[in-house]
C-alpha cells in the first residue's frame with residue numbers, strides 16, 4: 029500500500045515507486061517530518077533526530093523543563109508561528125485581535141482510497157485506471173482554540189507524486205485571522221543541496237539558475253497577483269552533484285496562478301527548510317466560526333535518478349493527472365495566429381488571405397488575436413467590450429468564421445476577460461468594477477486596469493460575455509490572455525476589514541470563470557497566456573492544456589526559455605510558433621528551418637503573414653507541418669531529454685524526444701555559434717535502449733553507442749543553422 033500508518037510507532041509513511049516520505053507524532057503530540065528521499069521501507073526515521081540544548085531555543089507548552097526539546101530545531105511537518113520556532117513558518121494565524129500564535133498537536137487521521145478534491149482550486153486527480161492512488165488526512169488542533177488544521181496528502185504511488193494541501197478550520201465562535209497559510213513545508217537534516225529556480229522577464233521567461241543555499245532565507249516569489257514572468261512557482265532542490273542522469277532531486281510545483289512565495293532557510297544547525305504557498309504579503313483572511321480556508325495544492329516529486337527523470341516524471345503526471353482537457357489525448361490543431369502578422373491593423377480580406385495560405389500548406393486552424401472587438405485599434409482602449417467590431421471586420425463574426433471553415437480550417441479567438449480599458453463602455457458603466465484605491469490615481473499597466481474578480485457581479489458579467497461570444501460563431505479555440513500585473517488591490521464591494529482577502533479571492537474568481545468555460549465548452553481548446561508566459565504554472569494546466577510560452581518568438585532566445593520551462597512542465601503544454609525574420613522582438617535573423625525545429629519542441633504553430641512567404645519558405649513550412657503531424661505522438665507524448673544546456677554550451681543547444689517504448693526518437697540541434705577551422709562537435713543521446721540498433725541518417729548505431737559515445741554533428745553552414753533527425757529502431761543486438 030502507498031500509505032502505511034504504524035499506530036505503535038505513530039508513523040505515517042507514504043511510499044511511491046521511487047520515494048519514501050515519513051512523518052511521526054512524537055511524545056508531545058507534535059507532528060515531525062522525519063524523511064523524504066529514496067524509497068527505504070520499514071524504518072522509523074526519527075532515529076535521525078538528536079535532541080540537545082542549543083541555547084535560546086524555547087520550549088512549547090507542556091515541555092517547560094526539557095531544554096533539549098524545542099520547535100526551533102526539530103524537523104516539523106507544518107510549522108506554525110507562535111510556539112518557539114523562529115524559522116520560516118507554514119502558518120501564521122490566531123484569534124482575531126490577538127498576536128497570532130498556534131500550538132498545533134496531533135488530533136486524528138484517516139486513510140481513504142483515491143485522491144481528495146479541492147473545490148474551486150486546481151488539484152491533481154486519479155485517472156480511471158489509477159487504483160494505486162490514496163489520500164491521507166492528518167488533523168492537528170491548537171491547544172487552546174478550536175482551530176483545526178487538516179493536512180491532506182494525495183499519494184500517486186506509480187506516478188511517483190505526492191500532493192499536499194492544508195485546510196484551516198475555525199470550529200469555535202471567535203473569528204480567526206490567517207496571515208500566512210502555506211501549502212507545504214519540508215525539513216531536511218542537512219543543507220547539502222542546491223536550488224534550481226526559473227527567473228525571467230517579459231519576453232524572457234524561465235531562465236535557469238542553480239545556486240547554493242546560504243545561511244538565512246532565500247526566496248523566489250511573486251506579489252503581482254499572478255505567478256509572473258519574473259519567477260516561477262516550480263523549483264527543484266537537488267544534491268550538489270546532481271546531473272541530468274544522476275543524483276537526488278526534489279521537485280516542488282505549486283498549483284496556483286496568483287502570487288506565490290517559495291522560501292528556503294538554512295538554520296543555525298545547517299538544517300534546511302523549504303516552504304511554498306500563496307503570496308502572504310497582504311494576506312488577512314478572516315474565518316468566522318464554522319468557516320475554513322484551503323491552501324492551493326503543491327505537487328512533490330522525488331527521484332534519485334537525476335533531473336531528466338524528475339522532469340519526465342512530473343511532465344507525465346501533469347499530462348495524465350492534472351490536465352483535464354480532452355485535448356491532452358486528441359490531436360491538437362496546428363494553427364496560424366495573426367498577431368505578429370497584422371497586430372491591430374487588419375481587414376477581413378487580410379485575415380482570409382492568411383487563412384487561405386494556411387489551408388494550402390496543411391494547417392488546421394486560424395486564430396484571430398487581439399483587435400476584433402469594441403473600440404480596439406490599439407492597446408489603449410476597448411477591453412471589457414466583448415462584442416465584435418463589425419465595422420472593422422466588415423461582417424459578423426459568424427460570417428468570418430464560416431468563410432474560414434469553408435476553407436477547411438477551424439477557428440480560434442483571443443480574449444482578455446480579466447481586464448478593462450478606461451476607454452470602454454464597460455468602464456464607463458461600472459468604474460467601481462476595476463481594482464483601484466479610492467482617492468488615488470490607479471497604477472496602470474499596458475494602459476489598462478484589472479477587473480475585480482472577487483465580485484460575483486463581475487464574474488457573472490464575464491460568464492455572460494463568454495457565453496455570448498461562444499454562441500456567436502463556431503469557436504474551437506480560445507487564447508485567454510492577461511496583460512498586466514495586479515496592483516492597488518481594493519475591492520469596492522468588500523468591507524474594509526476584508527481587503528486582505530481580495531488578492532486570493534481574485535484568483536478564486538479567475539478559476540470560477542475558467543471552470544465555467546471549460547465545463548460548458550469541453551471541446552474548446554483553451555490556451556493560457558499572460559503577455560506570453562507570465563502565468564505559466566501548474567494551476568493553469570488544470571484548465572488549459574497549453575500556454576503561450578513567451579511573447580519572444582526568436583528561435584534562439586526560445587532555446588533558453590524552452591530549456592527552463594522543460595524542467596517543470598510537459599513540453600506538450602509549451603505553445604511555440606514559427607515567426608517572421610528578422611524577428612519582431614530582437615531583430616535576429618535565423619533560417620526558416622531553425623525556426624521550425626525550435627517551435628516543434630512544443631505545441632507547434634505559425635505566427636506570421638503566411639501570404640508573404642516565398643515559395644521556398646512555403647515548401648519548408650509544408651514539410652514542417654507534415655513532419656509534426658507524422659510524429660505527433662512522439663513530440664506530444666515522448667520522453668523529453670535536454671542534451672545540452674543553452675546556458676553553458678556556447679556552440680549548440682540539443683534536445684530529443686524518445687517514444688515510450690524507446691523504438692523511436694528525434695534529435696534536434698540548433699547551432700548558436702560559428703567557428704573558423706571548426707573542431708568536430710559531438711552530442712550524447714539519452715533515454716534509448718542500450719541494446720537496440722537504431723537507424724539514423726541512413727547508418728546504424730546501437731543505443732549504447734549513441735548514448736555513451738554520441739553522434740558527430742554536421743558542421744553548421746550559416747548563423748543559427750540547425751539539424752533535425754529521426755531515429756528508428758531497426759534491430760537489436762543478439763544476446
Ligand code: GLA
Pocket residue numbers: 367397398407442509511557558559560576578579
Ligand atoms: C499578449 C500576448 C500576445 C498577443 C497580445 C495581444 O502580449 O502574449 O501573444 O496576444 O497580447 O495584445
